[in-house]
Amino acid sequence: MDVVDQLGSLKEGKLSRRKFTKSLLTAGIGVATAPLATRMASAAAEDQGTFFTWGGYDIPELFVPYKEKHGELPNFATFGGSEEALTKMRGGYVVDVSHPCNSGIPRWIASGLFQPIDTSRLSNWQDVMPELYNLEGNIVDGKPYLAPFDWGQTSITYRTDLFDLEGEESWDMLWDERYTGRLGSLASGGDAWWCGAIKAGVDFKNIDTPEAFEKIAAAMRAQRPLIRLYTDDTTTLEQALASGEMVAAMTWNSSATTLKAEGVPVRFANPKEGALTWVCGLMIHKDAPNLDRAYDIIDSLLSVESGKFMINDYGYGHSNGKSFDAFDEETLQGLGLSKNPTDILAAGHFQIPQTQEWETKMNALFEEIKAGF
Amino acid sequence: MSGESATSANSGSPKPPGTGRLGRLLQRSEAARGLSLLSPTLLIMFIGVAVPFGILIVMSFWTQIGFGFDTSPTVANYENFGERPIYGALLKRSLWMSSAATAATVLLCYPMAYFVAFHIHRNKMIWIVLITLPFWTSYLLRVFAWKVVLGYEGVINSALMTLGLIKAPLEFLLYSQSAVVITLAHAWAAFAILPMYVSLEKIDKSLLEAATDLGDGPVRRFLRITLPLSMPGVISASLLIFIPTTGDYITPALLGGPDGAMIGNLIQKQFGAINNWPMGATLSIILMLSIAAIALVFMFVTNFVRKRIS
Known part of the structure; x- marks a missing residue:
């Protein structure tokens, strides 16, 4: 200890x-x-x-x-x-x-x-x-x-003092090239892939179609060079937001609440396309x-x-x-x-349950994208 | 091996301690005695290494279907390895990163081992203990310590910023391949120092004196006597570091960021989120084979070089 x-x-x-x-x-x-x-x-x-x-x-x-x-x-x-x-x-x-x-x-x-x-x-x-x-x-x-x-929701926690918001809060914030290398994301496809679907405008009902895979993968590939870190450890994301290493990150409600309690100027975005709920x-x-x-x-x-x-x-x-x-x-x-x-x-x-085959395919593809392919 | 001669050589000695038929059987040949001494280790090796390895090989020819496996043998996973660029690229990156880490570790540790072997004459044990001191903490803590050192608000960045050398923290320090290489080089240092120390320590000092008498300067003496004679230590240190770091998982997971992921991370994902165990098994086997091949080549080359220079 x-x-x-x-x-x-x-x-x-x-x-x-x-x-x-x-x-x-x-x-x-x-x-x-x-x-x-x-x-x-x-x-x-x-x-x-x-x-x-x-x-x-x-x-x-x-x-x-x-x-x-x-x-x-x-x-x-x-x-x-x-x-x-x-x-x-x-x-x-x-x-x-x-x-x-x-x-x-x-x-x-x-x-x-x-x-x-x-x-x-x-x-x-x-x-x-x-x-x-x-x-x-x-x-x-x-x-x-x-x-x-x-x-709760999976959405974007962003620094109100560091992130210059143009217009409404939106998922575009995590695709904002002005902040290349200062954006973070959850690593698990269970969150990130679905948020990518919202960003790509894919209806969750059609998420198990080849077109949906293509569209979401394109969105995730576009986002990948902007991301500093993919992690499932929320503490890492919170620390990065607190220090200013990141200006915005995909998180759950708790990260924003915890950071606010510590006096960090953050907001849990209410994106205009809708957040991911679970x-x-x-x-x-x-x-x-x-x-x-x-x-x-x-x-x-x-x-x-x-x-x-x-x-x-x-x-x-x-x-x-x-x-x-x-x-x-x-x-x-x-x-x-x-x-x-x-x-x-x-x-x-709201997430819709998918088959095991879909999960395997999605996770395999998302891992490839995260690794830069 | 030479059971016959061993038996005849033994016949003159006093009655062996092992009694009973089994005891006598075991005493009869040297090979049997050796095997019986080895048997606990062999058993553990068999259960702990050979059996899981066998399972991996068998599984790599299966196919994942939902939660179950299709057990009809197929080489689809191996074909998949060739087809999808991610696997080969991650394997290459892992081999490259761990070679870099190995080279860095050996180069940095050789002077330390040399110093302890040649210039410390009293309390050598204390020096050895001091060298291994960092290894008394857990591996995970050492990785975290590097996160603290390299981090955005970490030791290096705050120091440079206080000195006014940089305005904004250097971001490439953490979450990069170099962060992983640095951490691996530190974390495995003891495994390099100890074997190199042992082989340096064994060098007969009179050889060095002879070289000096015959007119070799310090550099030539080092290159002609010390380095070739310490090669076994360098080789074992290199292999000892290269083999485990290629498959390392936790360091790239914590410090690598998106560009620093290694094959170990992907293998873990195959058994975890991706849920494709046969593919994970295939990747593990390919990783093992590549390491074995590289180790063989490395040993062959160093042997060749050693023969040439000695």
Whole structure:
């Protein structure tokens, strides 16, 4: 920990230890493609449930009820993209709860690695907004596989003092040649490719056509020389925006909210073409070794306490309708949220689940483009 | 190998410690004894290297279909490697970057190894420990440390800006191939110093004295005696660095940026987001074969050169 602290303070001065370890963790998990390493990591507290999630959700603030009940936090393992997580679990990595998003639901269920959720075991389920779990492919035989937790947008976070905005906010900002080498992007095709589709004017309904592939690939190729860094580590993007290394980057809501809280002059754009919208949630592994704790993890995440933290500190929407009661309409609007998620989700472009073949093809192509081909 | 002669040579010695039929069988030939000593290692090598390698080879002839595999053998993946330019280009780039890193490491570490071998006479152990000190921290932390040094608001940029030498931070330092090469050269330094130190240490000092007596100046003496005799160390250091760095994954992932990606990153993506395991297996095998080929050529050439100069 000492070394980590020193490095962290060296790096930014204002960087908190939690954030630095968070970024280390994300990277570390990336290295540890061998399931053994993560198994060792989760062996710390054998009897706690394991939550396999995006970097940034592995924090005590989201597990207050869980900790009250069990005295300890669950074990965490983090990933940078949900495709990576799915492949890892298909490779035999067993966790209790994982954290996919709406576009992955049918494929995650088809992998046969998950079990339907018995909603009667979740005390907060009656407050969960039905719009969020009535998603395409989620309800099988009357039972949901995914318990929705967070929802939000993928859009552009930009420095209001460094980015000279011409006209309206738009996806063109990330294709602005004036800022060559000072733009950033998320690395996973699950976000970037879809944003490219919005930019290229491709309707999501037609995203699985050769013409769509061609158009989006052309847009991504045009953007590639402008991009300083593609990464799934949001901390890296946030630091680059804070230092002025980047003037605009594709991010989720949380980056803008976090940076604003640190006093960095940023805005989370509301592009005129519409942002990319998504819902993510929790699925239970079919062989979850601690099934009771798995339900406790989900219940804790769905609680109002967690919801308030998600809205206030990360700027994400929460699935529990009661979480919004603590905020007035003005605050929510400032965060780009609403008590009625459908308003927000329908205003943007909502991802449509695709086949595994499409995902493989898209990711392979996007990797080639990122590498400069 | 020569089991017969070993047995006859052994017959006169006192009764071997191994008793029972199995013990006697094992004692009978030198080869069997050697094998039985090796067996734990062999077993681990078999389970840990040969079996996964076999799986990789078999898998490279499969085809990915959705979540499953089509197991009918095909060379489509290898054809794919030839057809799509990304694979060859990334492989070439990886080989180039790791050659650069290897050359940089060996050149920078040779003087250090030389110094410790020839000019330190007391407390050599402490010097060796000092040299390996950076390796007491994790590899990941060392990579992050370089991110701090090379970064936009990093040590180098802030120093140059404070001195007024530059107005805006130098952006090419981080997220570039050079960042990866620099980091690799530092991170693998101990693996270069130690073998070169050992072979320099072994050089008979009287040879150097003889060369001086016979009229060689320091430069000629170094080129004719020290360098050829330390070649085994240089070769093993080069291979020790070249082989693992070609497939390195974490350094380019953190410091490489879009232009600094290496083949290891692509292999990881094949097993991750792209979800095409057979293609990942194919790439791994091609990478291994290229490294093996280059290592062989390298060894052949250095052997040839060594024979010529000695």
